[in-house]
Amino acid sequence: MVQILNRGSTRTSPRAQRKTEARRAEILRAAARVFRRKGVAAAGMREIAEEADLSPGILYYYFSGKDEILQYCQDRTLEHMLAAAEAARATPASTPERLRAVLRAHVQAMLGELEGATAHLEVEALPEGMREAMIAKRDRYEHEVRALVAEGMKRGELAKADAALVTRAMLGAVNWSARWFRPDGKLRSAEVAQSLADYLVRGLTK
């Protein structure tokens, strides 16, 4: 991640760096649309460039290839989720409330701008050299959520259950939303986030 964000940073001003980041985020959204339409495997740099309204040369200035776009996409989504989980753990609210906040943030990170969406889930689509770090980060996130669930059970705020299994059920349910959510559908991403979080935490409240 550091390597990505620092690209060219030795030569550019903070303002130029912010501009680069904004452009990279734009490219990401375009790439997400292509990934969604064609699947990650079939998407090509040429199409991503077209969708982003850039020449392929300019696109390659921002990203070395599709793998780097995918890595950036997954990393960004996971960073959002991790930040939300860490913030929730540091908050004095009740565990059900904190857990709902984490799940809402998770759904929003995936569906909000469709940046992550399905591409976020396909760690296997990354080349081997990039996969390990992403899996480690994903595991760290899962660990954070599980710790919150386990804490709630220990404190008696949540019903006793297998914390690891329930955490995976929750994450499965929210991850799956990337498969069926349609930005032009009846529900907004914020509504999906709220309803999923309510339902999933309800299964553990006493």
Next chain:
Amino acid sequence: MVQILNRGSTRTSPRAQRKTEARRAEILRAAARVFRRKGVAAAGMREIAEEADLSPGILYYYFSGKDEILQYCQDRTLEHMLAAAEAARATPASTPERLRAVLRAHVQAMLGELEGATAHLEVEALPEGMREAMIAKRDRYEHEVRALVAEGMKRGELAKADAALVTRAMLGAVNWSARWFRPDGKLRSAEVAQSLADYLVRGLTK
């Protein structure tokens, strides 16, 4: 499906047909192990033959290619799930009880023998000509589960919520289990099935 099951049926006795079906099921389990190990896209007929301890020639007698194996795998899993959902709707038990039975059967169909597992979820991996029928069958299954959820809400046995969204959350949670379940892990598939069903229905009980 009919076309697949009837392969060669005009010339063979019922006993020979049963034998063929048993051999196809064996091949399926071998294929599922290869799909799991390498991913559906990278798996080849040669490896499936090796895993099933068959010559490629014999393998091609039973299946025309990887696509047909994948189709058979998905179809079989969905047929199990549909049968369970239809049986549950025809049963006089309470809705929470029937819903738990459907979810348990779903998890078991996916994890029980690892026949379906991840391959079951990858309808997109089928060639276009095979995809539509499978999507229709999957939709029919989702519709059955949703009807059960909606019925329970209408009867006052389940808390009111968006039945379509909750159904998708449930299916997402159970489908996700194919991603993390390890046959050599601590939990048996029956335990996973039971715990997931309990937790997911608890989120709707009053």
